[in-house]
Amino acid sequence: PILASILAYDLGASSGRALLGRLTDRKIETEELHRFPNDPVQVGDRLHWDILRLYHELKQGLLKAKHQGVQVQSLGIDSWAVDFGFIGANGELLGNPYHYRDRHTDGAMERLFAELPPEEVFGRTGIQFLPFNSIFQLYALKQANHPLLREANRFLMIPDLLRYFLTGEMKSEFTNATTTQLYNPALGGWDTELLAKLGLPASWFGPIVQPGTQVGALRRSLTEELGIDAIPVFAVAEHDTGSAVAAVPALDRSFAYLSCGTWSLIGTEVERPVIHDEARALNFTNEGGVDGTYRLLKNIMGLWILNETRRAWERAGKSYAFPELVKLAGGAPAFAAFIDPDDEAFLHPGDMPGQIRRYCERTRQRPPEEPGAVVRCILESLAMKYRYILELTERLSGQSFNGLHMVGGGIQNTLLCQWSANAIGKPVWAGPAEGSAIGNLVVQWIAQGELSDIWEARSVIRDSFPVTVYEPEAWEAWDDAYGRFLRATGLQGT
Ligand code: ADP
């Protein structure tokens, strides 16, 4: 039988997947159609995304659907934020998009601030300062007099670019556009004054569409290549964090979330951006969401540190599966050493165990030696930083949360979920793991009138996917250790 489904492509910094979704009687069923690694490629000093390979994997997803006899009714793509490609006058992609962890942006933020004060940039955009935001990437390219800029005609974020490959239509999607730090929520569009001040042509930045807008269909050359029918293509919340938060199965309108993948993003949903001195001083962001919402949140370096540590051990010939690492951490001594996961030492790829060792030496702590102790240090430090940022979110939003929703692949790390509950002293509600892909699906269903709005979608998600509850344990020990975490990392108590 031909099964009618919709398709969500979710591209994370670790892996990409294609999920099929069906909605019947207010129940969502999903099926993983295709999963593939997203390995960046280092060429000389530069780190790139393998964008054509990713496009190839999108096509593999379409072929798998065809071979399974699935009739795909629509599709959407979400991915990590901030990165982009340029299209030239002939309509072709110029060069290979850079990875946001490439070092070409080192120092660019500070140099830009010498020309344009941070107060102005934050006041216009409401976006936190991360050294790799598109604004700083573009500034770095400009300062380097990069040849790309001479030929560039249009600027497209990664999902916009892949959607362009699929359909031939160039449109910028709102949620991801906000992450460039070139979008002005008060103006409701690209900040052309800011672009002018930076010497960036406004003509590069095309029309912006809201999540849930159909933007064409698969182009003829592609349907002929694959031997399939034209499928309508939707702009969803193309920023993966926007899609993940759309899928948080909250019942209460006041809720806190932790989107837990390669990054950890903690915050709350707000009706309008929170742009004032305190938000800037705390470096909180206001990223665009679905249905006109914003995400008041902060980035935490997240499981990247664990993933990169695991890769370093693998290079040294010792391979560990994630569950094995979690088990080793569980057996290591508690609260032996802490890192601030957001120290810039942990941003770039490289020898992560070495960076952790050097951080501990710098902060007069005994560095963890055994793999279990290293992983324990990473996971406990993440849990402590979650408490720190959750408390700041409460302060800034004037709310008090009675628990934390966790979504994303990181919830498979049950120890991290339990320790997060312990650190915050409140329950953690974990699920769904495929938050971004499910958020991608529901935005398509809302657009097609199958769901009325984001709140109906959240209640359907709640009824369709299991949520694991982690009750806090050992509060006194964790609270006491939190004081030591603050002292070791030099973070100020809230
Ligand atoms: P992204 O979307 O950023 O690529 P995901 O949301 O897919 O990330 O989360 C992937 C992360 O989840 C991995 O990097 C890893 O740290 C963690 N993870 C994946 N599988 C497991 C597992 N079986 N046990 C513990 N952690 C896991």
Ligand code: LRH
């Ligand atoms: C998470 C994410 C996050 C961004 C980062 C670049 O995947 O999109 O929201 O800050 O990647």
